[in-house]
Amino acid sequence: MELKNCVKCGRAFGARDNEEYCSKCSMDHIEEDFKKVRDYLYDHPGADIKEVAQATGVSERTIIKLLKDERIEVVEDSNALLKCERCTVGIKSGRYCDECKSEIAKELISTRESLKGNVDLSSKDKETIKTAIRSTRRER
Known part of the structure; x- marks a missing residue:
């Protein structure tokens, strides 16, 4: 873990894996990203993860986190990109079927x-x- 300054507020924090934001700003940033993704999906239902990432500027990693946190879900069964962490069946959102x-x-x-x-x-x-x-x- 390395010590970094938050990109948004400048506060020092212990960063892991290329983190750019402190925990407080990270939550704000995730909420902003969620709203961008939600609004885009409202206007473009069925869009795939790459399309959403390109159109919103939100990383694919963040979009997958939103799926796992059950904040958004895949619309079509055939488009399930998440797997149940227990049995590996395809799921629309979350961690388990x-x-x-x-x-x-x-x-x-x-x-x-x-x-x-x-x-x-x-x-x-x-x-x-x-x-x-x-x-x-x-x-x-």
């Missing part, structure tokens, strides 16, 4: 139930498990 999301949620619930009676968990561990289950349920 619906089937894997469901299986992960069931596994977490099962693990929670088996841990309830067998182990005395600290309140921190219990909260971590609850948070994981809540976020998995939201993804469904």
